[in-house]
Amino acid sequence: MTEMREAVAGSLGEDRHESGTPHVEFLGVGKSYDGVTEVVRDLELTVYEGEFLTLLGPSGSGKTTCLMMLAGFEAPTAGRIRIAGQRVDDVPPRRRNIGMVFQNYALFPHMTVGGNLAFPLEVRRIDREHAAQRVRRALELVRLTGFEDRKPGELSGGQQQRVAIARALVFEPNLVLMDEPLGALDRRLREEMQYEIRRIQRTLGVTVVYVTHDQQEAMAMSDRVAVFNRGRVQQVAPPEVLYEEPEKGFVATFIGDNNLLHGRIVAAKGDVCVVDTGHGIVQAFLVAPLEVGDAVTLAIRPERVALAAEPGLYSNEFEAHVDDIAFLGDHLRVRVGVCGSSNFVVKIPNRAGHGAVLEDDRIRIGWTPLDCRALAPDKDEGGP
Amino acid sequence: MARALIRGRGGAAAGLRAWALVVPLAAFIGVTFVAPLGAMLTRSVHTPVVADALPETLRLLGGWDGSAAPGEPVFRALGQELLAAREARTLGQVANRVNRVEGGLRSVLTRTARRLRTAAPSPEAAPGAGTQPDATRTAGAPAPWRDAILGMDEAWNEVATWRAIERAGERFTGRHYLHALDLDEAPDGAIVAQPEDLRIYLPLLGRTLLVSLAVTALCLALGYPVAYLIARAPPDRAPLLLLLVLVPFWTSLLVRTTSWIVLLQTEGVINDLLVAVGVLDQDGRLAMIYNMTGTMVAMTHVLLPFMVLPLYSVMRTVPPEYMRAAASLGATFPAAFRRVYWPRTLPGVAAGCLLVFILAIGYYITPALVGGRTGQLISNMIAYHMQQSLNWGLAAALGGILLVCVLALYLAFDRLVGVERMRLGA
Numbered sequence: 001m002t003e004m005r006e007a008v009a010g011s012l013g014e015d016r017h018e019s020g021t022p023h024v025e026f027l028g029v030g031k032s033y034d035g036v037t038e039v040v041r042d043l044e045l046t047v048y049e050g051e052f053l054t055l056l057g058p059s060g061s062g063k064t065t066c067l068m069m070l071a072g073f074e075a076p077t078a079g080r081i082r083i084a085g086q087r088v089d090d091v092p093p094r095r096r097n098i099g100m101v102f103q104n105y106a107l108f109p110h111m112t113v114g115g116n117l118a119f120p121l122e123v124r125r126i127d128r129e130h131a132a133q134r135v136r137r138a139l140e141l142v143r144l145t146g147f148e149d150r151k152p153g154e155l156s157g158g159q160q161q162r163v164a165i166a167r168a169l170v171f172e173p174n175l176v177l178m179d180e181p182l183g184a185l186d187r188r189l190r191e192e193m194q195y196e197i198r199r200i201q202r203t204l205g206v207t208v209v210y211v212t213h214d215q216q217e218a219m220a221m222s223d224r225v226a227v228f229n230r231g232r233v234q235q236v237a238p239p240e241v242l243y244e245e246p247e248k249g250f251v252a253t254f255i256g257d258n259n260l261l262h263g264r265i266v267a268a269k270g271d272v273c274v275v276d277t278g279h280g281i282v283q284a285f286l287v288a289p290l291e292v293g294d295a296v297t298l299a300i301r302p303e304r305v306a307l308a309a310e311p312g313l314y315s316n317e318f319e320a321h322v323d324d325i326a327f328l329g330d331h332l333r334v335r336v337g338v339c340g341s342s343n344f345v346v347k348i349p350n351r352a353g354h355g356a357v358l359e360d361d362r363i364r365i366g367w368t369p370l371d372c373r374a375l376a377p378d379k380d381e382g383g384p
Numbered sequence: 385m386a387r388a389l390i391r392g393r394g395g396a397a398a399g400l401r402a403w404a405l406v407v408p409l410a411a412f413i414g415v416t417f418v419a420p421l422g423a424m425l426t427r428s429v430h431t432p433v434v435a436d437a438l439p440e441t442l443r444l445l446g447g448w449d450g451s452a453a454p455g456e457p458v459f460r461a462l463g464q465e466l467l468a469a470r471e472a473r474t475l476g477q478v479a480n481r482v483n484r485v486e487g488g489l490r491s492v493l494t495r496t497a498r499r500l501r502t503a504a505p506s507p508e509a510a511p512g513a514g515t516q517p518d519a520t521r522t523a524g525a526p527a528p529w530r531d532a533i534l535g536m537d538e539a540w541n542e543v544a545t546w547r548a549i550e551r552a553g554e555r556f557t558g559r560h561y562l563h564a565l566d567l568d569e570a571p572d573g574a575i576v577a578q579p580e581d582l583r584i585y586l587p588l589l590g591r592t593l594l595v596s597l598a599v600t601a602l603c604l605a606l607g608y609p610v611a612y613l614i615a616r617a618p619p620d621r622a623p624l625l626l627l628l629v630l631v632p633f634w635t636s637l638l639v640r641t642t643s644w645i646v647l648l649q650t651e652g653v654i655n656d657l658l659v660a661v662g663v664l665d666q667d668g669r670l671a672m673i674y675n676m677t678g679t680m681v682a683m684t685h686v687l688l689p690f691m692v693l694p695l696y697s698v699m700r701t702v703p704p705e706y707m708r709a710a711a712s713l714g715a716t717f718p719a720a721f722r723r724v725y726w727p728r729t730l731p732g733v734a735a736g737c738l739l740v741f742i743l744a745i746g747y748y749i750t751p752a753l754v755g756g757r758t759g760q761l762i763s764n765m766i767a768y769h770m771q772q773s774l775n776w777g778l779a780a781a782l783g784g785i786l787l788v789c790v791l792a793l794y795l796a797f798d799r800l801v802g803v804e805r806m807r808l809g810a
Contacts, residue, residue: 100708108724110728
């Protein structure tokens with residue numbers, strides 16, 4: 001089993017960015033607006049130079065507050081923030097030299113595209129000729145050459161987004177923050193812009209801290225993702241690791257779908273443990289430092305659960321009652337009752353031979369211990 | 385096809401309903417605003433009193449050469465029509481009108497009419513009885529009216545008197561406007577400016593415009609930060625702050641003006657305080673009311689909400705991200721304000737300034753109460769001519785000029801800023 005885990009970790013290229021020069025460091029940062037509720041708690045997070053790091057979480061999880069503290073619009077109530085090794089507590093936003101893309105772009109509507117882009121250069125007193133050249137290059141970068149004289153109101157949403165990005169880059173900051181920049185775009189445009197932003201980031205080699213609540217967007221774009229919930233970072237890892245090796249129940253369910261079962265460890269040896277769910281015994285892959293007798297949460301991906309054509313194929317095999325079937329084109333989404341969970345989802349690829357599953361049937365399903373991760377149960381983290 | 389027809393009819397009905405809804409307002413405005421305004425403007429150029437009372441005299445004067453007093457037929461017509469006017473009790477108005485053209489003629493007219501009542505020549509009066517020969521008289525012809533009237537008042541022998549009657553008899557005249565602009569018509573018809581020491585209305589109009597501009601500027605300077613504060617206040621505190629702006633707005637104008645009197649008068653709170661702390665001595669008390677200072681202070685206070693409210697409603701629509709974006713792009717607060725925030729609030733600035741300026745230019749009650757002798761504005765002069773001197777034509781002309789000023793400003797404003805860009809509310 002140990003070998004298996006190492007094989008998984010190795011193939012995923014874990015810790016790809018756990019080296020290099022720290023660019024941004026959150027050191028024990030906390031933020032509370034009213035002195036009682038903490039929006040962000042004990043944040044320890046390092047962003048490395050040239051990295052694309054996404055802060056992912058549901059709304060109200062504290063990710064935007066982190067971004068605002070980094071930009072300097074909010075002051076931390078605890079801990080400190082360092083940029084390039086320097087404490088920035090007393091540095092006002094205008095002197096942090098951070099490019100920022102706002103949720104609604106915040107393009108100045110009374111200025112032309114060229115005027116918007118020249119604004120940061122003019123306040124830096126860069127001479128006119130130089131500025132014009134940089135504006136041209138920035139527009140070239142976002143593929144909007146020749147749009148200098150348009151007003152933002154005359155542009156489509158996607159074009160405005162590109163202008164906002166160009167404006168955040170035109171004064172050549174080496175740190176760029178983006179606050180849900182694609183939220184207002186439709187799905188196709190959003191996907192296109194995801195590639196664009198990634199391409200630009202790679203071209204320039206700038207560090208990007210990106211905020212979103214869309215896990216697919218985070219997966220598609222990021223070098224690493226920091227998952228936020230209730231003001232705390234749950235896990236910071238590359239997308240593949242988050243998906244394959246979630247360390248917390250919240251991450252397991254927030255990134256992709258996961259079935260959670262609850263039980264207690266009855267035996268453990270190395271990485272493998274045996275869990276009694278009360279409705280059946282399950283072999284699982286132990287990732288948390290848990291011991292026999294501890295409560296445990298098991299996470300099983302729906303696509304890793306298979307229909308057992310014949311008994312004895314998997315170490316975890318159960319009879320299950322089919323409650324509901326949804327046909328979703330490339331796969332069937334089957335809801336079954338198993339091991340005390342009435343909402344256990346199995347994803348069956350749309351392949352010949354699977355049409356046999358019918359509602360109200362009893363079927364055999366199974367999964368390997370490696371696809372069943374035993375996590376420490378999430379404590380209620382709402383209170384102090 | 386049928387469906388289109390139905391929809392078309394529905395649209396027409398909806399249009400009709402919409403019109404029906406505004407009819408009461410339109411009627412109200414027509415009766416209480418447009419009609420009086422029209423009547424007033426008509427009055428500024430239409431002067432029928434003399435023309436109605438002395439039609440025959442004026443007709444005969446049409447053939448008068450103007451070199452000397454006219455002949456018997458004119459005198460007869462004048463005498464008979466003056467008597468008729470006295471009977472109809474319009475003589476006073478006629479005398480007033482003529483007197484405005486040429487001072488001193490009121491008494492000449494009324495006296496002549498009074499004497500004619502007892503001493504009018506009978507139609508068959510004997511010619512030549514006890515009169516002196518006269519150069520302008522047709523030789524030998526009897527002239528009982530002429531002789532009688534000339535005997536009553538020497539003024540009738542002067543060309544100026546007859547000219548005054550002739551001019552007062554014009555049914556339509558631009559004279560009120562000339563007066564309102566401190567101009568006068570010379571005997572030869574040329575338009576000349578009044579002597580400097582007699583000019584009243586143009587300096588007053590200029591002062592009114594200046595005061596209105598100053599009050600507008602003061603309101604903007606005081607109101608902009610207030611509106612900014614309210615627009616930026618957290619949602620639970622903004623209504624309270626707005627209330628503080630509105631409470632004076634809801635208080636009676638008289639109460640507010642009187643409060644300013646209490647505060648600003650020579651023996652008032654502020655002067656007492658300044659004396660008490662030793663900034664002023666007893667003899668050096670400031671005159672802050674019953675002069676231009678009082679007018680400006682009270683007007684600014686009264687008009688401030690009209691500036692704050694449009695500003696506030698526009699500022700509320702400016703997303704705070706703009707200022708944050710500007711800061712993140714490296715702009716200092718003054719630069720971000722000047723280049724990003726201020727331009728976004730211009731529609732509110734324009735609306736507030738226009739509103740305050742137009743209200744200020746026609747302000748009457750506040751200057752009347754606290755303006756004293758030097759703090760009066762053009763509206764006070766209009767009121768004076770309406771109520772005291774009863775020269776309604778001149779009052780109407782002054783009002784007309786004020787209206788033209790406002791319209792001209794509005795058009796200039798439209799050209800410069802664009803009225804459709806102005807926003808009174810979100």
